[in-house]
Amino acid sequence: MDRILIRGGNRLSGRLKISGAKNAALTLMPCAILTDEPVTLRNLPRLADVDGFGHLLNQIGASTRIEGTRPEDFGRVMTIRAGQLFSTEAPYDIVRKMRASILVLGPILARAGEARVSLPGGCAIGNRPIDLHLKALEAIGAEIELTAGYVKARAPGGRLSGGRYTFPVVSVGATENALMAAVTARGTTVLGNAAREPEIVDLCRLLIAMGARIDGVGTETLTIEGVDRLHGATYSVMPDRIEAGSYACAAAITGGDLELVGACADDMRATLAALTEAGVTVEERRDSIRVVAHGPLQPLNLSTAPFPGFATDMQAQFMAMLCKADGTSTLTETIFENRYMHVPELARMGADIQVHGRTAMVKGVQKLTGAPVMATDLRASMSLILAGLAAEGETAVSRVYHLDRGYERLEEKLSAVGADIERVGD
């Protein structure tokens, strides 16, 4: 299994290209199921999860064609064509590896009138049930049955009716599934307390480009007037705000100066505000964000929350950064019940972190020391990379397949701005 070796202590500086967003890609790709015409996605990141999703689409009968990119370019162009579905099933073997596979449930049901998708189960960061996906689909006319580890959904008469549903808690995935299912329903759907994440806006924009009628884009109430059919479209995936935030933390923890090319400040206000509060200079430019760290980092009190709040997907990276702050920070994780798996690994590198329930107290330390550490999930892995960049000596991060789910060519991007980092096989 590959490992990433980092010899820490280098100050990062230069321009770093931000890739297309994983979490947008994973909800834009299933939209192709909703039409028999081709959907072309540009700026798709080259990631294990995107490849996995392509494989899932192939299994149900959609073709995926990748074109026009050279190996040295970031991003890809993929044309997905679901002329005819030859299966309406997402099997356990695929779903267990990639939770986002649940996002085919809404579109398969809308297109074929039935779907059978494996229950995803929990993962390292928490339980992650899908009850809200199912309740929202039921509210718009689906009949749902749970048998043998699978969700079986049916649209009576072959087409969903539409309806009203207010989410009791904000869920990104459930909002996405409900949206994709509702766009071709017979009637109108109103989703209350919907997620407002930029990836939801990206999804609405693609659906509208395909002929959907959606009102309230970017607000907590989405009104979807069902249309008879959708057509193909060409669409560019939004920049990855979590990747951009992660590299901003890399600039901060190394006392560096990075220009994040292609990053969109409006998608990451809470992250940028937290960096500024920590004493980092953030300069918004037309097509980039420059992040410059000088002097000691200030401690922060942060609590994760749905957008526009501070993203749970940034919590681990900020924790690593705050290990080097001048004082004690508190981080509270309100979204996932078990998202502190990086704490014992950071502690192995000299971090001083106490966890009490959902709150972590991070006491800044003079120095971090390189050590062999193990990645446990995607963002936890990135926190170890960040700590490694600032640590004295060598850090070896194992289980890097977690990183490959969400960071396109990480070691290439970081070495180009001065990091001493390489991937080695065993």
Ligand SMILES: CC(=O)N[C@H]1[C@@H](OP(=O)(O)OP(=O)(O)OC[C@H]2O[C@@H](n3ccc(=O)[nH]c3=O)[C@H](O)[C@@H]2O)O[C@H](CO)[C@@H](O)[C@@H]1O
């Ligand atoms: C592929 C993708 O886009 N993943 C993101 C998505 O995950 P995902 O869509 O899985 O996260 P949700 O927004 O659904 O989860 C939010 C909370 O709601 C709970 N919940 C969710 C659904 C449900 O049916 N029942 C339920 O109780 C979850 O356990 C969690 O506590 O949003 C998360 C929150 O911003 C991010 O961390 C993930 O990176």
Ligand SMILES: C=C(OP(=O)(O)O)C(=O)O
């Ligand atoms: C939790 C994440 O992703 P997923 O929902 O795909 O597990 C993430 O991107 O941090």
